[in-house]
Amino acid sequence: DKYSLSVHLEQSSVVENSRTNAVMAEFGKFYEQQYAVALFNSVRYEIEGGGNTQTQLLHRKDPLKNKSIFSGxxxxxxxxxxxxxxxxxxxxxxxxxxxxxxxxxxDRGLHSKGVINxxxxxxxxxxxxxxxxxxxxxxxxxxxxxxxxxxxxxxxxxxxxxxxxxxxxxxxxxxxxxxxxxxxxxxxxxxxxNNGLSEECKVATPAFTDALRLYRQAKGHYGTWDLMCGNQAQILANLVMETLHPELKNLIVPRLKGKLQQRQRDWMLISDAVYRQVLSQTKTQHEALAQVCEVERPRLDSALRTDMDQIITSKEHVSGKIRALVLPRVEQLVRSKVQPYIHSILEALMEPTSRGFSEVRDILFRELVEVSKNTTNDRSSEKLGEHMDKISMLAFHPVKMQSCYEKMEALNLEGLQQRCDVSSPSVFIQRAQILMRQQMDNAVHTFEQLVHQSLDGHSGEDFCKIIQRCQDRVLKKYDYDSSTVRKKFFREALLQIIIPYMLKQLSPSCSPDLPKFKELIFEDFSRFILVENIFEEVVLQSVSKDIMMAVKEAAVQRRHNLYRDSMVLTNSDPNLHLLGEDTIDWAGQFGGVKGDRQGGEVANRKRKQIVSMIHLDGMPLPYESCQEVPGVDGIPEESEGQTEQDLETEKPVNPIQHVPIEKEPGSPDSLNEIRDLINPVLEVVEKDDEHFEMPPHVFVLSCLLKCDSVEEKPESIPRLIP
Missing domain, CATH: 2.30.29.30 (Pleckstrin-homology domain (PH domain)/Phosphotyrosine-binding domain (PTB))
Incomplete structure (x- = not known):
């Protein structure tokens, strides 16, 4: 079996190497072209400026600093x-x-057995x-x-x-x-x-996404793509595997031998090995490609800033010519095939999305009321710090946010998947869920900043009134921002669904006429002005007006709690945006416990955990199932509050039950108990440069228990004993 698998892997490697090189070479041409266009757009935006909608809620840069999500x-x-x-x-x-x-x-900082991305x-x-x-x-x-x-x-x-x-x-x-x-x-x-590439890269990210889209369109694949997941190397590996995987399956699967389950297992091993090889190659080649473009960037940037006015004028001239040619065909397509479906698509998107954002608001309201109630019962600053510390990570608590995410899972685009080349609704579902999490975190962070700002000089008797006022203000800001975010999401989703469909319908008739417009572009400007991009911009502009009108009409109806675009919420907190963007250390300021007092590995181990552990009453769990490191539900962290000296002198802990050993354990009653007692202490533990090893008789007994047969025992023991 191993020999046959190695033969199949060798055959796969030859096909994989040639296919990866071919895909990366073709993608590289698109990327270099789109890099210059993205740089032009970035510099033009920088020079001309452009204002985004002023949000009411605050943002924080690093919400998960010194935090972990879950362990067990x-x-x-x-x-x-x-x-x-x-x-x-x-x-x-x-x-x-x-x-x-x-x-x-x-906890000892040993290397992990593996990491899953x-x-x-x-x-x-x-x-x-x-x-x-x-x-x-x-x-x-x-x-x-x-x-x-x-x-x-x-x-x-x-x-x-x-x-x-x-x-x-x-x-x-x-x-x-x-x-x-x-x-x-x-x-x-x-x-x-799966949340996509970093939007902070104003040139590399749009260049990559546009190059990927144009590459797939050249292969006849329009519309959304489920496997645009992870970083650039992972996305490119998925791009290679999209065509390589079916080819290898047709080549190798018929040659696999054995029972069905064995053939399934062998094919998964081959697929994984090929994918890892492809991923290694795409990572190396993409880094080289990005480096080449970055080296050339200063020269392109200088040329852009010198000739920006002429480049813009030249682009507008070419855009006018292309618009005159394709606009009649575009308008006919919009009237007959697009406009009748915009409202039904929008309604399908709005229903689950608005329910999800409404659930976010309900959870936020309940949690803030809970803080207010607890503060009323105990008005000490320590308790306030404890409750605020809990709520600060609400947006990143996957269990508490699950009900919001589930509302979006109901999104149904049945009928669009064939008509508009929508592979599945998962792209829109995950994007809306990420927006829900962002809005929840923005609201919680704003609430924290308002409370923290208002507490200065007030006693515990005023805590409840302060929290109530801050709660009302945050909910109003959330209503406005969630409306703005949803309308933007609807517009982008409609464009993602409609534009690929229109390009697929128009390209056969319009693409042959586009090359002649290249003659209108000066050679020095040809890197920054591409007729293919201008054609897509014309198509996008032609349907944007209809999409904007549809979203405005939905806002006027107020069915889904959307604000009209004409409404401008006056910023009642002019100084709020001057506050910090970092997470407030409530436990440190009000509870007297500094979260960063420890350094190195200890600080890493003591990261505050967002999701609490599960405790099963009356059920022994020798395999440590979800009983470690209590989280933010009011259970103190393991060894929390101890000084470093206390940590050095603490009692030995049973590695199975995680409780201090007060006396020598009794004799085990079963083979399983012997295994549970011995296996965890097989490793050598280092502490203060001293080495603690198990007694020789215990080590021999552990070797006996690990042997597969009686015949192996006499030979195995002498070889294993040091």
Missing amino acids: GLFQYLEESKKWRSRFLYVGDFYNISLYESKAAH CAGYRALTSMEEYLGLLNNSLSDTKAKAASAPFLKCPMQFPLILWHPYARHHYFCVMTEKEQKKWHAVFQDCVRHS
């Missing part, structure tokens, strides 16, 4: 040994999932759903309805991370409560990783 124990299926093993998972502020042997290994993945909670996706991706080896999966979960609550090309990851937990919490966290990791 569960079981993972290991492909190498084909067995389930206990693992400790840690989800940090970058939403990558790090896997450790145990919580102790994480969730870009392009889907989080599943049932084997039936997973097998459906697996069978759809392997049509040649489609399983029968009654066939068994190639792995069985030891418990009935699985968690599976599925990717169309990369390795799949299998986990399971003991209870439904754990499953729901982990699923919400995994979904948030996927959502964050």
